[in-house]
Amino acid sequence: MTAVSIQRLSRAFxxxxxxxxxxxxxxxxxxxxxxxxxxxxxxxxxxxxxxLLRPTSGDLLxxxxxxxxxxxxxxxxxxxxxxxxxxxxxxxxxxxxFGLKMAGVNKAEILSRVNEMLxxxxxxxxxxxxxxxxxxxxxxxxALARGLVTRPKVLLLDEPLANLDANLRIxxxxxxxxxxxxxxxxxxxxxxxxxxxxxxxxxxxxxxDGKLQQVGQPDEFYRHPRTAGVAKFFRSQNxxxxxxxxxxxxxxxxxxxxxxxxxxxxxGPVVITARPETLRLSSGLNEQNSLAATVITSIYxxxxxxxxxxxxxxxxxxxxxxxxxxxxxxxxxxxxxxSEIWIIEDEPESFGVTSVVNDE
Amino acid sequence: MSSRRDQxxxxxxxxxxxxxxxxxxxxxxxxxxxxxxxxxxxxxxxLFLRSFAFRWLFPDILPGQWGLRAxxxxxxxxxxxxxxxxxxxxxxxxxTMLAMIVGLPTARALGMHDFRGKKVVEWILLTPxxxxxxxxxxxxxxxxxxxxLTGTIWGVALVHLIPATPYFVLVMSSVFANYSPxxxxxxxxxxxxxxxVFRYVTFPAISSGLLVASLFTFLISWSQYVTTLLIxxxxxxxxxxxxxxxxxxxxxxxxxxxxxxxxxPAILVLILTSRSLGRGSTVMxxxxxx
Numbered sequence: 001m002t003a004v005s006i007q008r009l010s011r012a013f014x015x016x017x018x019x020x021x022x023x024x025x026x027x028x029x030x031x032x033x034x035x036x037x038x039x040x041x042x043x044x045x046x047x048x049x050x051x052l053l054r055p056t057s058g059d060l061l062x063x064x065x066x067x068x069x070x071x072x073x074x075x076x077x078x079x080x081x082x083x084x085x086x087x088x089x090x091x092x093x094x095x096x097x098f099g100l101k102m103a104g105v106n107k108a109e110i111l112s113r114v115n116e117m118l119x120x121x122x123x124x125x126x127x128x129x130x131x132x133x134x135x136x137x138x139x140x141x142x143a144l145a146r147g148l149v150t151r152p153k154v155l156l157l158d159e160p161l162a163n164l165d166a167n168l169r170i171x172x173x174x175x176x177x178x179x180x181x182x183x184x185x186x187x188x189x190x191x192x193x194x195x196x197x198x199x200x201x202x203x204x205x206x207x208x209d210g211k212l213q214q215v216g217q218p219d220e221f222y223r224h225p226r227t228a229g230v231a232k233f234f235r236s237q238n239x240x241x242x243x244x245x246x247x248x249x250x251x252x253x254x255x256x257x258x259x260x261x262x263x264x265x266x267x268g269p270v271v272i273t274a275r276p277e278t279l280r281l282s283s284g285l286n287e288q289n290s291l292a293a294t295v296i297t298s299i300y301x302x303x304x305x306x307x308x309x310x311x312x313x314x315x316x317x318x319x320x321x322x323x324x325x326x327x328x329x330x331x332x333x334x335x336x337x338x339s340e341i342w343i344i345e346d347e348p349e350s351f352g353v354t355s356v357v358n359d360e
Numbered sequence: 361m362s363s364r365r366d367q368x369x370x371x372x373x374x375x376x377x378x379x380x381x382x383x384x385x386x387x388x389x390x391x392x393x394x395x396x397x398x399x400x401x402x403x404x405x406x407l408f409l410r411s412f413a414f415r416w417l418f419p420d421i422l423p424g425q426w427g428l429r430a431x432x433x434x435x436x437x438x439x440x441x442x443x444x445x446x447x448x449x450x451x452x453x454x455x456t457m458l459a460m461i462v463g464l465p466t467a468r469a470l471g472m473h474d475f476r477g478k479k480v481v482e483w484i485l486l487t488p489x490x491x492x493x494x495x496x497x498x499x500x501x502x503x504x505x506x507x508x509l510t511g512t513i514w515g516v517a518l519v520h521l522i523p524a525t526p527y528f529v530l531v532m533s534s535v536f537a538n539y540s541p542x543x544x545x546x547x548x549x550x551x552x553x554x555x556x557v558f559r560y561v562t563f564p565a566i567s568s569g570l571l572v573a574s575l576f577t578f579l580i581s582w583s584q585y586v587t588t589l590l591i592x593x594x595x596x597x598x599x600x601x602x603x604x605x606x607x608x609x610x611x612x613x614x615x616x617x618x619x620x621x622x623x624x625p626a627i628l629v630l631i632l633t634s635r636s637l638g639r640g641s642t643v644m645x646x647x648x649x650x
Contacts, residue, residue, distance in 0.1 A: 079549035099550035
């Protein structure tokens with residue numbers, strides 16, 4: 001069932017489009033990550049969903065009803081910010097119960113629901129503390145409890161974990177995920193951290209410059225990036241131009257067999273990509289999908305050896321086993337497993353003129 | 361080590377504020393206390409004694425004869441002190457209310473938003489502090505005569521707003537500069553309408569700053585002399601107007617009594633705000649701009 005439906009949602013500031021023609025269907029109980037670099041429009045999108053910002057055009061539906069004209073306080077979209085989390089003059093219990101009090105729930109029920117929620121976030125007995133008596137992680141948990149206690153239609157989190165240290169971030173991530181699953185709350189969170197998005201979200205919505213780039217499950221962004229920009233955002237720099245004919249892509253460094261699952265571009269110039277961690281070093285060109293490369297740098301990283309190699313006219317990153325002993329200038333062979341090669345939608349011309357001679 | 365731990369625990373419970381900064385600061389505290397006694401308490405004591413003195417001749421440390429005559433006269437009908445006191449309180453309260461109505465939105469805009477012409481607005485706000493108010497009041501006087509505002513509490517309150525508003529706005533804009541709309545937005549998303557957001561979130565957050573700003577505004581109005589004299593046309597008298605003649609060459613005992621009444625709110629304000637001032641240095645931040 002669709003909980004939130006975003007239809008051609010756009011917002012302009014002056015002559016600049018902050019968000020342009022965003023389309024998205026969010027299922028009930030789903031956890032969505034709005035991912036992108038700062039200024040990509042993800043926070044603007046979040047503010048439009050809360051009702052704090054009016055869309056310039058487009059529509060927004062909760063459970064099939066347009067909410068564009070409904071003010072924030074009656075939308076049922078609870079918001080959690082990264083800082084200024086708690087109402088400073090209120091106790092923990094008053095903070096958590098705030099939404100219920102606003103809804104006119106009676107005191108006894110507020111008390112029991114607040115206590116139940118504090119149990120869930122492992123803060124039983126903290127009800128009488130003030131915000132300044134809590135640690136950063138505890139405040140975060142109170143904010144989470146406050147957002148969830150009213151059973152909102154959708155929970156919105158703006159960089160919820162940005163201010164926490166690395167260890168706390170991991171525990172909070174698990175806590176948010178487990179409570180959100182237990183309660184079946186639909187949630188959208190904004191982040192610029194792709195790792196966080198991958199670990200927390202059911203689906204990721206990647207935006208650049210106010211435009212949707214790709215929507216999908218986390219692994220799709222690694223294995224099947226739509227464009228070079230998406231691949232780069234997920235830290236892969238490996239691109240190679242070639243000439244496609246059926247399932248064969250001819251590159252200047254040799255022919256590659258691609259799987260049937262790649263997008264249908266038809267025959268002609270294409271750009272292929274494969275992630276550094278899927279590449280293997282092979283013994284020679286007679287192995288399938290092996291290409292000759294020259295090592296530019298080799299860095300031992302403990303868990304693996306990071307190689308930067310020259311592959312024809314492109315620079316590729318290869319994550320080799322830690323035992324790899326190659327030096328700068330060495331000639332090696334890199335194998336691109338058929339199942340790991342992906343064809344991106346970018347025009348090959350944007351990667352410079354290919355060295356492949358069109359031998360038609 | 362133990363004293364440091366004590367300090368932390370005391371600060372956490374919010375009790376031992378200022379008691380536990382360590383022994384090395386003790387001398388500074390004694391100097392401060394000493395200066396306060398010499399500058400504030402001693403003169404006030406002298407005034408206090410003077411107001412009860414019937415005869416106080418030169419070499420005597422204490423008055424030779426005591427009496428309540430000065431206080432009798434002060435609260436008597438002919439001195440107009442009671443009338444002036446009520447007028448002073450009334451006009452100062454009115455000025456404070458008007459300053460809130462005018463100043464709160466202005467301060468919020470200046471503290472929380474950047475907009476074109478912000479610097480210009482800030483300079484215009486500062487002009488009453490830079491340019492003598494008297495200059496403006498001469499012109500305003502003529503306008504107020506036409507509007508029949510002279511001699512009324514409204515006219516006097518409006519003209520007091522000129523020196524009072526800048527202070528109010530400066531203090532409040534620094535309060536708002538440290539205030540994030542994120543809390544208000546969170547509250548709205550949790551179902552609070554704008555009125556309840558103000559009541560439960562905004563007001564508690566700015567209340568201590570608002571108290572200080574209001575008390576300053578009250579005091580600025582309270583101590584106005586020339587503006588009240590001109591716009592009040594002599595028919596609307598406030599305490600400074602009644603006090604002034606006694607300081608020149610009148611009865612020193614009566615002058616002392618009225619002075620004590622006059623400084624009373626200032627001392628009250630000092631006591632009331634000392635907690636807020638000690639806690640939030642942000643409140644005083646606005647004066648950095650002057």
